[in-house]
Amino acid sequence: MISKYGNNLLQYFRYYYSIVGNKLLFSICLSIIVSALDGLGLAMFMPFLQSVANEGKAANDSMGNLHYVIDAIKGIGFPLTLGSILATMVILFSFKGFMRYVEVNYTAGVVYFFMKKLRHKLVNKLQNISYRGFTKLEAGIIQNNFIAEVQKMSQAVRSYLLYCQAMVMLITYVSFSLLANFQFALLLAVSAGLTNLLYSRIYKKLQETSYKISENGNNFNAYMIQAVHYFKYLKATNYLGTYSVKLKEVIDNTEALSKKIARYNSITMGLKEPMIILIVVIVVYIQATWLGGNLGSIILSLILFYRALNFLVVLQQYWQNFIQNTGSIRSITKIEKAMSKMVEFQGAKEFDTLRKEIAVVDVSLTYGKNTVLQKTNIIIPQKQTVAFVGESGSGKTSLANIIMGLINPDKGTVLLDGISLTEYNLDSYRKRIGYISQDPVIFNDSIFNNVTFWAEPTPANMKRFWEVIDLVSLKEFVESQEQKELTKLGDHGLLISGGQKQRISIAREMFKNVEILVLDEATSALDSETELMIQENIEKLHGHYTMLVIAHRLSTIKNVDKIYLLDKGNVVISGDFENMVQNSDKFKRMVALQGL
Numbered sequence: 266m267i268s269k270y271g272n273n274l275l276q277y278f279r280y281y282y283s284i285v286g287n288k289l290l291f292s293i294c295l296s297i298i299v300s301a302l303d304g305l306g307l308a309m310f311m312p313f314l315q316s317v318a319n320e321g322k323a324a325n326d327s328m329g330n331l332h333y334v335i336d337a338i339k340g341i342g343f344p345l346t347l348g349s350i351l352a353t354m355v356i357l358f359s360f361k362g363f364m365r366y367v368e369v370n371y372t373a374g375v376v377y378f379f380m381k382k383l384r385h386k387l388v389n390k391l392q393n394i395s396y397r398g399f400t401k402l403e404a405g406i407i408q409n410n411f412i413a414e415v416q417k418m419s420q421a422v423r424s425y426l427l428y429c430q431a432m433v434m435l436i437t438y439v440s441f442s443l444l445a446n447f448q449f450a451l452l453l454a455v456s457a458g459l460t461n462l463l464y465s466r467i468y469k470k471l472q473e474t475s476y477k478i479s480e481n482g483n484n485f486n487a488y489m490i491q492a493v494h495y496f497k498y499l500k501a502t503n504y505l506g507t508y509s510v511k512l513k514e515v516i517d518n519t520e521a522l523s524k525k526i527a528r529y530n531s532i533t534m535g536l537k538e539p540m541i542i543l544i545v546v547i548v549v550y551i552q553a554t555w556l557g558g559n560l561g562s563i564i565l566s567l568i569l570f571y572r573a574l575n576f577l578v579v580l581q582q583y584w585q586n587f588i589q590n591t592g593s594i595r596s597i598t599k600i601e602k603a604m605s606k607m608v609e610f611q612g613a614k615e616f617d618t619l620r621k622e623i624a625v626v627d628v629s630l631t632y633g634k635n636t637v638l639q640k641t642n643i644i645i646p647q648k649q650t651v652a653f654v655g656e657s658g659s660g661k662t663s664l665a666n667i668i669m670g671l672i673n674p675d676k677g678t679v680l681l682d683g684i685s686l687t688e689y690n691l692d693s694y695r696k697r698i699g700y701i702s703q704d705p706v707i708f709n710d711s712i713f714n715n716v717t718f719w720a721e722p723t724p725a726n727m728k729r730f731w732e733v734i735d736l737v738s739l740k741e742f743v744e745s746q747e748q749k750e751l752t753k754l755g756d757h758g759l760l761i762s763g764g765q766k767q768r769i770s771i772a773r774e775m776f777k778n779v780e781i782l783v784l785d786e787a788t789s790a791l792d793s794e795t796e797l798m799i800q801e802n803i804e805k806l807h808g809h810y811t812m813l814v815i816a817h818r819l820s821t822i823k824n825v826d827k828i829y830l831l832d833k834g835n836v837v838i839s840g841d842f843e844n845m846v847q848n849s850d851k852f853k854r855m856v857a858l859q860g861l
């Protein structure tokens with residue numbers, strides 16, 4: 266909702282109000298109570314001083330219109346003596362202390378509530394976007410917004426609330442001092458307002474710089490993610506040096522912007538104190554020389570106003586802190602908007618089980634001008650194994666993505682037992698899908714957690730864990746580890762081989778109790794002995810799962826029920842292995858090339 270990002274207090278108020286609701290108002294009410302108690306406590310100084318001067322009898326002629334307070338106290342029959350005034354001050358300030366405690370606590374609660382809600386909202390949005398939408402977002406932008414910008418948001422909301430509190434304090438003190446001495450306070454208020462104009466230029470610059478820092482953060486994160494992901498390659502090829510230069514460029518840009526912010530801060534910090542003193546001196550001089558007036562009321566107004574001016578300094582500081590973090594609001598609002606447009610459509614029908622078949626009917630898909638699939642038709646009967654083969658880029662993975670509901674075809678449909686996939690709740694469908702990708706997914710956690718996806722280590726889960734570990738021929742490996750199933754696998758499975766990674770990911774899908782298994786070149790990084798073992802396992806699974814295998818190694822699909830050969834998005838031929846060898850020269854060539 267924040268799109269124009271002026272230095273507009275109300276616009277931001279609406280933004281925060283839309284998230285935290287009445288909590289924001291309540292926090293401001295608490296500030297009003299605290300400042301009113303403080304102002305009243307200070308106002309009691311004057312009758313106190315006069316009471317000392319008048320030997321115990323309080324007078325109120327120096328309080329300006331604040332004498333109503335004293336009148337009210339007298340009205341309820343409270344004797345205004347030195348003792349009662351002192352006691353009232355103690356009570357007022359003690360109560361103020363207590364209310365301040367409540368206020369600070371409550372504000373911390375509002376910040377906590379805001380941050381929790383914001384973070385949950387972001388996670389929900391990420392969870393609900395479509396895969397196709399996700400491919401359009403950059404990893405750096407996601408990471409930077411979800412981690413660094415959210416941190417800045419927390420700084421911003423804190424500063425904003427403190428700003429509101431300081432604003433309430435300021436208004437209260439100004440009101441009190443106006444009551445004490447109208448002319449004097451008005452002069453001070455006008456002068457203070459004028460100085461604010463000077464600062465508004467600086468705030469504008471701060472705001473622009475803040476957004477630039479957020480954008481740079483996106484770039485930095487994108488480069489960092491890739492540096493970590495491709496570290497081995499960059500190191501082995503000595504590209505790391507060149508890459509570091511790029512990283513340092515982004516770092517230098519960000520630091521230069523931070524320096525700019527620090528420079529603006531130093532200007533405002535340096536100017537504040539002398540400016541206040543100058544205003545006060547000039548106004549006191551004008552009041553005393555030309556306007557005259559009761560010295561007592563000037564002193565009271567001065568005390569109140571000096572406090573108010575201090576809050577003006579604090580106010581400006583909070584606003585500055587807030588403004589220098591507002592880039593995050595803009596950045597996060599932008600990514601939230603983008604994610605809202607990418608929400609995945611979910612049908613209402615819960616997927617229970619596949620009874621007959623998955624049918625791909627006349628499916629076409631294009632990416633820009635690139636036609637990836639053309640009127641493709643595929644049938645995957647329940648509990649049968651179907652394989653896609655074809656050259657790189659022929660559309661095998663795209664087809665599998667469509668079957669998993671990750672991308673929608675431009676034309677045609679996927680039918681589950683005759684019902685369109687679009688009618689189903691995709692989450693319920695995917696709960697029944699196991700996916701073993703080309704790049705095995707390994708979490709930096711124990712073998713047990715990797716396979717069970719953080720299931721409780723109950724006796725039943727343990728039993729099942731060891732069963733699937735045995736099934737993927739990892740039992741010996743796990744048992745040979747010092748910490749057995751609790752052995753950590755490192756980032757991206759750094760501590761195990763490519764083949765072991767794939768077996769762990771196969772084990773995870775088996776543990777999940779799926780009924781549809783999609784294997785995307787799952788055997789590509791295995792040595793021939795392991796490849797044979799996995800092939801045997803696939804065959805063992807044959808008949809138990811509805812399986813879709815995307816294979817380059819034709820040895821693994823020798824015994825599947827049906828093979829589809831894809832070429833430039835068209836199914837050129839299908840049949841079982843023997844059939845294909847006999848009827849397709851292309852397939853025969855592929856088989857010969859692999860020495861089968």
Ligand SMILES: Nc1ncnc2c1ncn2[C@@H]1O[C@H](COP(=O)(O)OP(=O)(O)OP(=O)(O)O)[C@@H](O)[C@H]1O
Nearest residue numbers: 400632635637655656657658659660661662663664
């Ligand atoms: N997100 C995307 N945006 C644009 N084009 C894409 C996208 N994903 C795939 N393509 C294009 O679609 C075509 C088919 O890709 P796909 O990954 O389905 O082929 P494949 O047969 O699985 O290839 P490989 O065997 O190399 O994995 C390719 O030309 C690819 O460039």
